[in-house]
Amino acid sequence: MPNTGRKFIDLPELDLVIVVTGHEHPNSTQQLTAERILPAFIGGYHE
Numbered sequence: 001m002p003n004t005g006r007k008f009i010d011l012p013e014l015d016l017v018i019v020v021t022g023h024e025h026p027n028s029t030q031q032l033t034a035e036r037i038l039p040a041f042i043g044g045y046h047e
Helices: 026-042
Strands: 006-011 016-021
Touching (some): 006 026, 016 026
Antiparallel strands (some): 006 016
């Protein structure tokens, strides 16, 4: 299967599915999820 540039992260504990598109490295996607997406979802991210 070719790389489509889509990554799905399922977090059933939070009733949350994150979909990331693009051709970033997996570590970048995980870092983005940990540093920006999850805190924003939980309410703790402020720029």
